[in-house]
Amino acid sequence: MKGWRSNMSIQVVDPGHGGYDPGCSGNGLEEKDLTLDISRRVCQHLEAKYKTDAKMTRLSDKYISLQGRCDFANRLKAGSFLSVHINAGGGTGFESYVVPNAHPDSAGLLQKNVHKHMGPILKKYDHRDRGKKKANFHVIRVSRMKACLVEIGFIDTDKDAKLLKSDAFLDDVAEALADAIADTEGLEKKVTEPKPxxxxxxxxxxxxxxxxxxxxxxxxxxxxxxxxxxxxxxxxDAKH
Ligand SMILES: [Zn+2]
Incomplete structure (x- = not known):
């Protein structure tokens, strides 16, 4: 078997669901729209702040199979894979998942950094941290790089839905997730030179x-x- 070497300069962000699979819905929101919106913002922050290429598994409201998402990231040999989801079922708060056997220096590190960078944002918006969890979700199991799945909030809980409708919240979350990826991959910051x-x-x-x-x-x-x-x-020209 050929050795796996990831391309640390490419990061994959995976907007959950899409197309005829809307994911969960509630309070006039659909998961597939929110995941696309947040993922776009994560990529924008990543590319604006860091020297990296950020790729999305889908760019529009389109169905992509779970395996298709993994194939995409594996083909690119991305450094990290972040799958963005919205929760449902009447709870509240933010949580993240890695596979049960995640290596602490790999997916475990990404998950740790996600909570480190999300911490101040959760505090700012009084949004609960439900913790670092483990599950064998397909996209994080089959993707061969550092992979983490995040559930931003609960679409069917009024308090969470209000946040999910807030531009400021979505953008702050996206920036924190971008910083978490950058921190994990050791991405070099872009130097913003003062404009001449x-x-x-x-x-x-x-x-x-x-x-x-x-x-x-x-x-x-x-x-x-x-x-x-x-x-x-x-x-x-007379001067006095
Ligand atoms: Zn989902």
Missing amino acids: EPDPDPEDTFFRVVAGSFQKKDNAEQRVKELEEKGFDAFI
Whole structure:
């Protein structure tokens, strides 16, 4: 068997469900829309802040099989795989899953970092941390890289649904998840250089040629005359 070497510069984010599989629903929300929205934001934060390529298993409202999602990530040999889901069943809060035999330096590290970076966000929005859990979900079992599945909140709980409808919450969660991936993979931060002062528009700039300063108006007039004779436009600018 060929050795597995992951490409640490590629991260895969997996928006759960899609197409004819809406996932769970409640409070006018569908899981497949939220997972796509959050995953897009995770990728945007990853690529804006870090030197990495972030890929999604689906970019639109499309059905992809669980195996198809794993195949996608395995083919890319991604460094990490984050599957984004929304919970249902009347609970409240955020939780994450890795496979039961997850290595503490691999998927276990990703899960640890997810909770580390989500911590301040959960506090900020008073959203419960339900903990680091283990389960044999297909997408995290068959994906060969560090793989973690997150359940952001409960779609059928009023308090959670309110958060899931908040742009600020979704964006803060996405940034924390992006930071967790970056932390796990040791991704290099992009240097945001201060923008250089823009060059002044050349059309807004004019240059004044001074051809002498005189105390006596007569002398100034004489100079203007000389310049005009040579074909230059000249005028007197009096300063007191
Ligand atoms: Zn789901």
